[in-house]
Amino acid sequence: MKRYTIIIVILFFSNKITSQNDTIFFDKNWKKTNKEIALYYRIKPSKIKTKEAIGYKIKNTDSLFVxxxxxxxxxxxxxxxxxIDQNAxxxxxxxxxxxxxxxxxxxxEFNYKENNNSSKFKISDWPILYLNYSIADKSLLTAGLEFCLDCKNKNKLFLGAGYxxxxxxxGRYYGLPDVHLSYNxxxxxxxxxxxxxxNAYAMGGLTLFNMIDLGLGYSFPYNKEKSPTYQGxxxxxxxxxxxxxxxxxxLNIIQ
Structure with a gap:
């Protein structure tokens, strides 16, 4: 009887340890961490046939992680x-x-139907069209493209270039190229x-879900004697x- 009791205790703790090892914990930025400071957790993903999971095949991908x-x-x-990968x-x-x-x-919906001939490891953060209207000593209208450097986090970093x-x-029109980083x-x-x-500029302010940014800052001209200066x-x-x-x-939807 004593022998069976010991075996049951060993099996119980083995299952508990295995369960803990199969659980992955994440902090608020979805970085792996320990349970004490975690906000989310994931049970070790299982696998399922690709067509059974999403209804169609993906080239070079026989199964997907759940x-x-x-x-x-x-x-x-x-x-x-x-x-496609275990890290989601x-x-x-x-x-x-x-x-x-x-x-x-x-x-x-992440659709691979039309992209089966392309590499499965592809850039998903497509360029963003941005339009900016700013006023210092004069007004300036700028348009260009931005790239979201890390869109999986709640805090976004945008790299942009425009004109x-x-x-x-x-009354003369001047063209000014624009390169910027925006941390939202x-x-x-x-x-x-x-x-x-x-010129160089720095500003901060409010963003409406990254769709609209309203900012206040200061513009520093490189040469105050040469037009256009765009300063203040x-x-x-x-x-x-x-x-x-x-x-x-x-808010409170995409974590």
């Missing part, structure tokens, strides 16, 4: 979907994100720094247009 993430505080489902970096088929509080669901037009002096946080705030061939306190309004839904912040 990804299910949970909120640690209440064990409710946070995300479910299929991924390359999703396929239908993916769902669940709200912690009211059960709201955000869905997105602006200003009628700065005596989950708290609806942003910081931005950029430069043209004539600056207000700006930026619009972002893109099909990449990960660019836009969705």
């Amino acid at each position: 990804i299910k993430d949970y909120y640690l505080n209440n064990n409710k489902l946070q995300f479910q979907g299929y991924s 970096d390359y999703l396929a088929g239908k993916a769902e994100w669940h709200n912690d509080s009211d059960g709201t669901i955000f869905t997105r 602006g037009i200003t009628n700065s002096y005596n 946080t989950e708290y609806l705030l942003f910081l931005k720094a950029g430069s043209s061939s004539k 306190f600056t207000t700006s309004l930026t619009f972002r247009i893109t099909k990449n839904k990960e660019v836009y912040t969705k």
Whole structure:
């Protein structure tokens, strides 16, 4: 009897240890961490045949990982979907994100049907069209493209390049190239720094879910004696247009 009791105890603790090893914990930025400071967890993904999971085949991908993430505080489902890789970096088929509080669901379809001849490891963060109108000593209208350097996090980093037009002096129009970095946080705030061939600028302000940025800052001319200078306190309004839904912040939905 004693022998059977010992065996049962050993099996119990073995199963417990195995279960713990099969659980992956994440912090608020979806970085792997320990359970004590984690907000989410994922059970070790199982595998399923690709066609059975999403209804069609993907070239060089016989099976997909079944990804299910949970909120640690209440064990409710946070995300479910299929991924080509075990880390859920390359999703396929239908993916769902669940709200912690009211059960709201955000869905997105990752469609590989038309891309089976291309590499499965591809850039998903498509360029963003941005339009910016700013006023310092004169007005400046700029348009160009941005790239979201890390869209999987709640805090987004945008790298942009464009070209602006200003009628700065005596009714003449001047062209100014624009290169900038914009750091937009989950708290609806942003910081931005950029430069043209004539000036550098820095600003911060409010962002409306990364669709619209309203900022206040200062522009520093490189040469005050050479036109156009474009200097002084600056207000700006930026619009972002893109099909990449990960660019836009969705409160309490996309985690």
